[in-house]
Amino acid sequence: MSPSDPVSQEKQASTGSKNHKKKDQPPAEIVINIAWCKGCGICVDFCKPQAIEMQGPVVSIVSVDKCTRCRMCEAMCPDFAIEIDPPVPMEEMAQKARESRR
Numbered sequence: 079m080s081p082s083d084p085v086s087q088e089k090q091a092s093t094g095s096k097n098h099k100k101k102d103q104p105p106a107e108i109v110i111n112i113a114w115c116k117g118c119g120i121c122v123d124f125c126k127p128q129a130i131e132m133q134g135p136v137v138s139i140v141s142v143d144k145c146t147r148c149r150m151c152e153a154m155c156p157d158f159a160i161e162i163d164p165p166v167p168m169e170e171m172a173q174k175a176r177e178s179r180r
Contacts, residue, residue, distance in 0.1 A: 106145040107163045112136050114159035121151035121160055130160075 108129065117135040129144040130137050130151060137160070145162065148171070152160045 104164060106142055106147045108139050108142050108145055109161040109163065110137055110139065111159045111161075114157045116157055116159075118156065121155045124150040124154045126150075 115136045117132065117137070119132050119137070121137055122130055122132055126148075127144040127146050129139065129141055131140050132138070147162050147164075149162050152162050
C-alpha cells in the first residue's frame, strides 16, 4: 500500500507468519483502524506479550507472531479500533484461565 492509498492511512493490518509458534492455531491477524484510534494507550497496557506499542499518537503492530489472541487489547479499546482475527474459541480461553489459576 502506498501512503496515498486511503486504506493504508486508515487501517494497519498484519498477519502472522507461517512459522508462528502456535502450531494448533492459524496465525493471528491484528487490524488497527487508525482513524478510530485516539492514542490513549490502554490496549498497549493490556497487551502482555507486547505485540503492539505506541508509535507517536497511535498504536502500531510490533510483532503479530507474539500475539496470543487473548483479545484483551480489543476488549479494552474504548474506541473499538482493534480487531484480532481469528479469535481464540471461548472454550480454549476458559481452559487457559483455569490452568493459569493453578
